[in-house]
Amino acid sequence: MKRLKGRFLDSIRLHVKGGPGGMGLPRYGGVAGKGGDVYVEAVKEHTLYKTMAANPRKRWSGGVGGNSRRFSIVGEVGKDLTIPIPKGITVKLEGIKSMGEINNDGEKIMVARGGAGGSPLNQYNGQKGQANNIVLELKLLADxxxxxxxxxxxxxxxxxxxxxxxxxxxxxxxxxxxxxxxxxxxxxxxxxxxxxxxxxxxxxxxxxxxxxxxxxxxxxxxxxxxxxxxxxxxxxxxxxxxxxxxxxxxxxxxxxxxxxxxxxxxxxxxxxxxxxxxxxxxxxxxxxxxxxxxxxxxxxxxxxxxxxxxxxxxxxxxxxxxxxxxxxxxxxxxxxxxxxxxxxASDREVVEAQARGVVQKLLVHHSKKLV
Ligand SMILES: Nc1nc2c(ncn2[C@@H]2O[C@H](COP(=O)(O)OP(=O)(O)OP(=O)(O)O)[C@@H](O)[C@H]2O)c(=O)[nH]1
Ligand SMILES: [Mg+2]
CATH class of the missing domain: 3.40.50.300 (P-loop containing nucleotide triphosphate hydrolases)
Known part of the structure; x- marks a missing residue:
């Protein structure tokens, strides 16, 4: 973890783990729920510091998939977990591999997949979720x-x-x-x-x-x-x-x-x-x-x-x-x-004007500005 100044964090490392799938029920062919996935999502005015403060142990796991039961034969799907982060982030799998970038509020990336629920495909044993060490690197926003x-x-x-x-x-x-x-x-x-x-x-x-x-x-x-x-x-x-x-x-x-x-x-x-x-x-x-x-x-x-x-x-x-x-x-x-x-800004003006069918007028206006 690198500190720039005071509360300003440049990059953080998190351990993320998809939830395990539930157990199937062989006797009834019952399929269990899959474990919850883990995402990171950009939230307005968030900071890496807040992400750290929300969970200082830096371990985040998806919900456990529900078992298949006699009276509820299809197990419930485990809850997905979303980690709030700021925008302007490169998400990397530990090492150097980039998983993607988050540049706008509301964008999200899956960082660990939940395990499959128990079913005939896996002898009714729920699977473990993916476990990853990820690094969130902030890209400064300067002019x-x-x-x-x-x-x-x-x-x-x-x-x-x-x-x-x-x-x-x-x-x-x-x-x-x-x-x-x-x-x-x-x-x-x-x-x-x-x-x-x-x-x-x-x-x-x-x-x-x-x-x-x-x-x-x-x-x-x-x-x-x-x-x-x-x-x-x-x-x-x-x-x-x-x-x-x-x-x-x-x-x-x-x-x-x-x-x-x-x-x-x-x-x-x-x-x-x-x-x-x-x-x-x-x-x-x-x-x-x-x-x-x-x-x-x-x-x-x-x-x-x-x-x-x-x-x-x-x-x-x-x-x-x-x-x-x-x-x-x-x-x-x-x-x-x-x-x-x-x-x-003028590109944007033109696009908006085009939509309204007044592009001609605008172009005349712009060419006047140029001379
Ligand atoms: N004569 C002269 N020296 C300068 C000028 N600008 C900077 N220096 C000197 O050049 C040296 C390096 O300046 P810094 O500002 O630390 O250089 P920097 O580019 O930030 O260097 P790094 O942080 O190592 O990448 C210092 O001794 C400064 O005093 C200048 O306009 N004229
Ligand atoms: Mg310098």
Whole structure:
């Protein structure tokens, strides 16, 4: 069990067991009831903490199937059990196998099947229910997810742009757990940002912190790549990676984790612009950005992305020493989030209008807005 902060749980493990089937009655050919199944179901405003509090022993079982009796020849079916959980959860069978995802309230998944009731098929012996250890992993819900190599300045950025106070230090892998911060705008709009542990090449193979934290960017609306303009080197025995190379390698890690993560709107923050020689390096980086596939040729094939992230903005910043650059970034992020939101909203408008047969009018209206 991982604790983020106070009562915030990131993942929990539960033991779930389907109810056993009842006993059949051979003399009368009586068939017993099957055991109850166990489900997990998303309930509005639920949290993993509440799931834990509801049953601290973490063992959940379905109801026992009724025996077949002389005066009630067909046994009663055991009661199903539903475990309330929050939405935004990946349900896994212990190990790594995913059983499914729950993204909306009311969605449910069966996690353990009840045993069959006693019948001629099993010599009238009720069967045991399935027993599983399952892991419920929460995917954070943030508007913006920070993605970057270690030491690039992600936590420094979150400190500068919000009131959150994640740990900052000059060594890699300072951030061990996701942290959320809130960006506040003068019109009271709030945007959330998730600071995540640094990623390095081969994260998919669990190098560094591994890429398990990428699940937290699955539900974000926008990816903010944070790169150190000077590039990165983990240590003397590791290769140096230029800023461009870190972008390519991050792109690959995202693609491997989930290919469509690469399609999310993305912004590139080029950090540490206060350091010597930064301008020249930025210049090279910007040139490289238009020929990423070419630059990636120097890597072995397994590090070369097949799908490319496309950045709508490249914002040079200094998270540590230049608050104005961070203010500018904050404005750009707001603008992009509003833009993408409007995009979704106008799609919805069109669908609804189509249903009412007024699509023509709307299209005229939209094209006017564009000019
Ligand atoms: N010169 C300079 N240093 C910076 C800047 N931003 C961050 N740093 C320094 O870079 C180091 C790493 O910063 P962090 O914010 O901890 O980096 P991170 O990306 O969160 O690193 P991990 O948590 O390890 O992934 C710290 O020593 C920061 O002070 C910047 O704009 N300019
Ligand atoms: Mg950090």
């Amino acid at each position: 913006i997810g920070l993605v970057g190599f270690p030491n690039a300045g992600k936590s420094t950025l979150l400190r500068a742009i919000s009131k959150a106070k994640p740990k900052v230090a000059s060594y890699p892998f300072t951030t061990l757990r996701p942290t959320l911060g809130t960006l506040e705008y003068p019109d009271m709009r709030q945007v959330t940002m998730a600071d995540l542990p640094g990623l390095i090449e081969g994260a998919w193979a669990n190098t560094g912190m591994g890429h398990k934290f990428l699940r937290h960017v699955e539900r974000t609306k926008l990816l903010l790549f944070v790169v150190d303009v000077n590039g990165f080197c983990l240590g003397p025995q590791y290769p140096y990676r230029s800023a461009t190379e870190t972008i390519i390698l991050l792109n690959k890690e995202l693609e491997i984790y989930k290919w469509d993560l690469v399609d999310k709107p993305a912004v590139l923050m080029v950090n540490k612009m206060d350091t010597p020689g930064a301008e020249d390096k930025l210049h090279t980086l910007v040139q490289d950005l238009s020929r990423l596939p070419e630059v990636s040729q120097k890597f072995p094939e397994e590090y070369r992305p097949e799908r490319w992230v496309s950045f709508s903005d490249v914002v040079p910043c200094s998270a540590k020493v230049n608050p104005a650059s961070i203010e500018h970034l904050k404005q750009r992020l707001r603008h992009l989030l509003d833009f993408h939101h409007a995009d979704i």
